[in-house]
Amino acid sequence: MLPRLLREVALFNGLLVVIKPCQNEPLGRYFGRMSIDAKKVAEVLALPERDRAFLARQLIASLDDSVDIEAETPWQEVIHRRAREIEEGKVSCRPVEQVVQGVRAKLRARRRSS
Numbered sequence: 001m002l003p004r005l006l007r008e009v010a011l012f013n014g015l016l017v018v019i020k021p022c023q024n025e026p027l028g029r030y031f032g033r034m035s036i037d038a039k040k041v042a043e044v045l046a047l048p049e050r051d052r053a054f055l056a057r058q059l060i061a062s063l064d065d066s067v068d069i070e071a072e073t074p075w076q077e078v079i080h081r082r083a084r085e086i087e088e089g090k091v092s093c094r095p096v097e098q099v100v101q102g103v104r105a106k107l108r109a110r111r112r113s114s
Contacts, residue, residue, distance in 0.1 A: 044055060084092045 044052065047055070081089075086093060
């Protein structure tokens with residue numbers, strides 16, 4: 001499934017054009033006719049997942065004009081450490097749906113007991 005941002009665009013004369021702005025998006029200032037050619041978008045979306053993830057991080061970072069450099073480095077270290085732990089099998093992962101169900105069950109139980 002495409003991200004919500006990409007689901008709201010359409011092709012028009014070879015260019016991507018926003019059909020309607022995403023609701024509740026703080027990036028509203030970036031909507032409108034896009035200058036990037038649809039072929040370029042298709043090329044980027046065809047890249048391997050690792051390359052797309054790298055580009056996504058770079059693009060998001062380029063939009064964030066309030067980066068706290070002192071906080072960024074520790075977060076990157078945490079992200080890399082956690083990714084390494086997953087790759088090395090030191091931690092087990094669960095699907096997000098399973099985690100959310102568990103949290104909801106705990107919240108329901110807490111409400112019943114109070």
